[in-house]
Amino acid sequence: MNFTLRVWRQKDSVSRGELVEYKIQDVSEDSSFLEMLDILSENLVEDGKMPMAFDYDCREGICGMCSLTIDGIPHGPESGTTACQLHMRHFKDGQTITIEPWRAKPFPVVKDLIVDRSPLDKIIQSGGFITTRAGSATDANTHLIDKGTADYAMDAAACIGCGACVAACPNASAMLFTSAKVAHMNSLPQGKPEKHRRALAMVSTMDGEGFGGCTNIGECEAACPKNISLDVIAHLNRDYAIAQVKNFFKPSA
Amino acid sequence: MRHVFNFLQSTVGRKYLMALTGLVLVFFVLGHMLGNLQIFLGAEAINAYAYKLHKLLPASALWFIRLFLLICIAIHVWTAVTLTLDNRKARPQGYQKKQAIQATYSSRTMRMSGIILLSFIFFHIAHFTVRSVPGMKYNEPGVISKKVDASNDFIPTEVPLVKKGEAVFKNGQKIMTFNVHDMMIAGFKSKLVSLFYIVATGLLCLHLTHGVSSMFQSLGIRNSFWRVRLDRVALVYGWTIFLGFAVIPIATLVGILRADPSGGLIANAQVHQQEDITHKLFTQEVTLK
Structure with a gap:
C-alpha cells in the first residue's frame, strides 16, 4: 500500500x-x-x-x-x-x-510526536493511591465485593493513562482520566477511607495543571482505546460534590 | 466560606451551578410555554392568566421571582463564560486537522445557541415586559395608548377582566386588566419579529437537546443506561418547547389568531357590533377612572 x-x-x-x-x-x-x-x-x-x-x-x-x-x-x-x-x-x-x-x-x-504527559502523573500522585497497608496479601474473601462493583471498578481500572481523552476533548479536559482513577478506587472497599479526600485532591490538581472542564459531549469516551464510559465522570461529579458538602460542615480544626 | 470559594473555582463546581440554574430555567420555559398556549383559548383565558400572574401574589413576590430568574440566568452565563475561557486556555495550539467522532451538533454549538438566546432574552424582555422596543408601539387597538399627561409616555390600555363571558366586578367596579392577548398578536404581526422568535425558540430547542440530558451528568446522576433515555427525553423536551412557543407567531402570521380589543367580552359578537361595544367599553373605562 x-x-x-x-x-x-x-x-x-x-x-x-x-x-x-x-x-x-x-x-x-x-x-x-x-x-x-x-x-x-x-x-x-x-x-x-x-x-x-x-x-x-x-x-x-x-x-x-x-x-x-x-x-x-x-x-x-x-x-x-x-x-x-x-x-x-x-x-x-x-x-x-x-x-x-x-x-x-x-x-x-x-x-515531533512526543508530548510530556507528566501532569497525568501529578494527578495520580495527588490521590490515586490507597493508604491500606499493602505489604502482604490478605486472606482471600475477607472483603466480599459483588460482581457488579468488581466489574465496574475493573472497567474503570482499564485506563492506561494514554491521554487520548485529553487529546480528543475540545476543552483539553482530563476528566475521563481523572474520574476513571477516582471511580476505580472509590468504588472498592480498599479505596473507601480516602474517597472524599481523593476526589477533592485529584480535581484540584487536574484544574491546577491547566486542563479544561467537561462539557459532557462524550468525545473522550469515543476516543478512549479502553472504552471507558462517561459514567465514571458522573461518578466523580457525585463524589466531588458530596466531599465538598462534607468538608463544608466539618468543624475546622 | 473558603470551601464555597474552592467549590466555585473548580471546573466541577461551576458545572454544578450551571446544571442547577439550567434546571430552574428548564422548568421556567415549560411553565412559560404552557401559559402562552392559553392564547388559543381566547383573549378571556390568557388575560385572566396574566392578571393572576401579576395580581395574585404581592408585587414584592413577583419581583422576587423575576430577580431569582435573572440571577439564575446571570449565574448560568457567568459559569459558561469563565469555563469557556478556561477551556480555551487549555488548548493554545489546535489541531490542523480535527474531526468530531460522535459529538452531536447541539452539544458542539451550546455557546453559539447560548449567546444568541441571551440576546433574545434581552430583546424579549424589552419587547413584551418593559415594552420599550423602538418602533413597536403596538398600534393595534387596545394595546397601548398615548398618555395625555405631561410625561407623554405610552401606557397600556386596559380591558375588563372576563370570566365565563361576563366582566368581573369587585366592590361594584369592573376589574380592569392589561390586554396581553392583543399585545402578543400586535407584537407578532411584524414578520421580522416573528422570525426572530421562531429562530430563537429553534435555538432553544437545540440548546435543550443537549442541556436537559447534560445537566444530569454534571449533577452526577446519570449512567449509560439513563444516558440513552435522557438524550431521548431531552430531544422530545426540546421539540415540545420549540413547537409550543413557535406556534403562536406562526398562528398570528397566518391569521388564525386575531386581535380582540374587547378582551374576550364579546368574542362571539358580530364584527360591527364588536366595534360598537368596544367603543362603549372604552368610554366606560374613561368614566370609571
Whole structure:
C-alpha cells in the first residue's frame, strides 16, 4: 500500500513545528501504524534525515505510551484501539494521513510526536493511591465485593493513562482520566477511607495543571482505546460534590 | 466560606451551578410555554392568566421571582463564560486537522445557541415586559395608548377582566386588566419579529437537546443506561418547547389568531357590533377612572 503522510515535525520543545509531507510506498496492509512509522524512519535515515520521534513501549495496546492523533482522531479511526494496534488495512490505498501529537497546554511537545504527559502523573500522585497497608496479601474473601462493583471498578481500572481523552476533548479536559482513577478506587472497599479526600485532591490538581472542564459531549469516551464510559465522570461529579458538602460542615480544626 | 470559594473555582463546581440554574430555567420555559398556549383559548383565558400572574401574589413576590430568574440566568452565563475561557486556555495550539467522532451538533454549538438566546432574552424582555422596543408601539387597538399627561409616555390600555363571558366586578367596579392577548398578536404581526422568535425558540430547542440530558451528568446522576433515555427525553423536551412557543407567531402570521380589543367580552359578537361595544367599553373605562 502507498500513502502520503503529513506528519508533525518539531525539533524540540522551543522550536516551531510544522506538518511535513512524506510519500511512503509498499507498506504491508498487515503492518501496524507504528510499524509504518518505523519504515518511514528507516527511509529518512537512509536519506540522511532525522528519524521520526514518537512514543511507544509495549506495542500490545496496554502500556498507554503511543499518542498519535491520526486524521484528527486520537489513536485513529478504529474505536477501542490504540495506535499500535491499528493496522494499515483500515486505510485506503493512496490515502493522505495527517499525524499530529496530542494537543493540550499541559502536554507540551517534546519532539515531533512526543508530548510530556507528566501532569497525568501529578494527578495520580495527588490521590490515586490507597493508604491500606499493602505489604502482604490478605486472606482471600475477607472483603466480599459483588460482581457488579468488581466489574465496574475493573472497567474503570482499564485506563492506561494514554491521554487520548485529553487529546480528543475540545476543552483539553482530563476528566475521563481523572474520574476513571477516582471511580476505580472509590468504588472498592480498599479505596473507601480516602474517597472524599481523593476526589477533592485529584480535581484540584487536574484544574491546577491547566486542563479544561467537561462539557459532557462524550468525545473522550469515543476516543478512549479502553472504552471507558462517561459514567465514571458522573461518578466523580457525585463524589466531588458530596466531599465538598462534607468538608463544608466539618468543624475546622 | 473558603470551601464555597474552592467549590466555585473548580471546573466541577461551576458545572454544578450551571446544571442547577439550567434546571430552574428548564422548568421556567415549560411553565412559560404552557401559559402562552392559553392564547388559543381566547383573549378571556390568557388575560385572566396574566392578571393572576401579576395580581395574585404581592408585587414584592413577583419581583422576587423575576430577580431569582435573572440571577439564575446571570449565574448560568457567568459559569459558561469563565469555563469557556478556561477551556480555551487549555488548548493554545489546535489541531490542523480535527474531526468530531460522535459529538452531536447541539452539544458542539451550546455557546453559539447560548449567546444568541441571551440576546433574545434581552430583546424579549424589552419587547413584551418593559415594552420599550423602538418602533413597536403596538398600534393595534387596545394595546397601548398615548398618555395625555405631561410625561407623554405610552401606557397600556386596559380591558375588563372576563370570566365565563361576563366582566368581573369587585366592590361594584369592573376589574380592569392589561390586554396581553392583543399585545402578543400586535407584537407578532411584524414578520421580522416573528422570525426572530421562531429562530430563537429553534435555538432553544437545540440548546435543550443537549442541556436537559447534560445537566444530569454534571449533577452526577446519570449512567449509560439513563444516558440513552435522557438524550431521548431531552430531544422530545426540546421539540415540545420549540413547537409550543413557535406556534403562536406562526398562528398570528397566518391569521388564525386575531386581535380582540374587547378582551374576550364579546368574542362571539358580530364584527360591527364588536366595534360598537368596544367603543362603549372604552368610554366606560374613561368614566370609571
